[in-house]
Amino acid sequence: MTTPLPRVAVLASGRGSNLAALLAARDRGELPVDFVLVGSDKAAAGALRMAEAANIPTLALDPRSYPDRRAFDLDLFARIEASGAELLVLAGFMRILDGQALTPWVGRMINIHPSLLPKYRGLHTHRRALEAGDSEHGASVHFVTAELDGGPVIAQARIAIQPGDDEQQLAQRLLPLEHQLLPAVLALLANRRLRWDGQGPRLDDQPLLAPFMLGAHGLQTAE
Ligand code: GRF
Numbered sequence: 001m002t003t004p005l006p007r008v009a010v011l012a013s014g015r016g017s018n019l020a021a022l023l024a025a026r027d028r029g030e031l032p033v034d035f036v037l038v039g040s041d042k043a044a045a046g047a048l049r050m051a052e053a054a055n056i057p058t059l060a061l062d063p064r065s066y067p068d069r070r071a072f073d074l075d076l077f078a079r080i081e082a083s084g085a086e087l088l089v090l091a092g093f094m095r096i097l098d099g100q101a102l103t104p105w106v107g108r109m110i111n112i113h114p115s116l117l118p119k120y121r122g123l124h125t126h127r128r129a130l131e132a133g134d135s136e137h138g139a140s141v142h143f144v145t146a147e148l149d150g151g152p153v154i155a156q157a158r159i160a161i162q163p164g165d166d167e168q169q170l171a172q173r174l175l176p177l178e179h180q181l182l183p184a185v186l187a188l189l190a191n192r193r194l195r196w197d198g199q200g201p202r203l204d205d206q207p208l209l210a211p212f213m214l215g216a217h218g219l220q221t222a223e
């Protein structure tokens with residue numbers, strides 16, 4: 001008897017290049033999951049078209065049809081739960097989630113954020129790294145908690161900031177690394193090597209003391 005694959009829902013607000021990377025990793029046999037839903041707060045999101053093309057059920061909910069953030073989030077999470085998803089990936093979902101509504105998903109939901117967290121939570125991360133004169137920048141995948149971009153970091157990818165870099169160049173150099181980072185972390189969850197113990201991440205049953213780093217050969221534990 002074969003064990004069923006972990007069921008995964010993805011939320012995305014935009015073009016969906018991270019979703020594309022997840023689907024490609026699955027198709028290469030590197031990500032043993034079953035994508036059961038792709039949802040968005042934007043009916044025009046490229047991510048929804050991509051999911052349709054891949055025969056994954058989609059969901060578009062318009063926040064303007066709800067009285068407030070919590071009402072939207074509660075409906076969104078109820079529908080995700082109804083899809084049978086066990087894990088939830090935020091892949092460019094550009095909304096702040098209500099802390100109470102997301103609580104049942106803590107430990108089962110990850111987000112990719114384009115900065116070396118804890119630096120630069122929120123928006124305009126590339127600009128802020130440049131303005132601060134940082135020598136490096138990066139992306140983080142973290143467990144989502146009620147604190148915006150503040151949950152425990154699981155893995156990061158780093159790039160050097162070169163003299164003369166602008167926001168667009170940074171985003172362009174970082175994106176291919178995001179596309180490796182997110183599937184690699186989801187694979188750890190899918191393989192049940194990584195889990196949440198109520199306090200933080202555990203890898204192979206040991207507390208994850210430092211985030212993984214993305215290297216030439218995938219995720220590497222910090223020295
Ligand atoms: C990525 O840079 C991601 O880190 C951020 O939003 C962007 C989404 O891009 N949270 P895409 O829609 O996956 O192409």
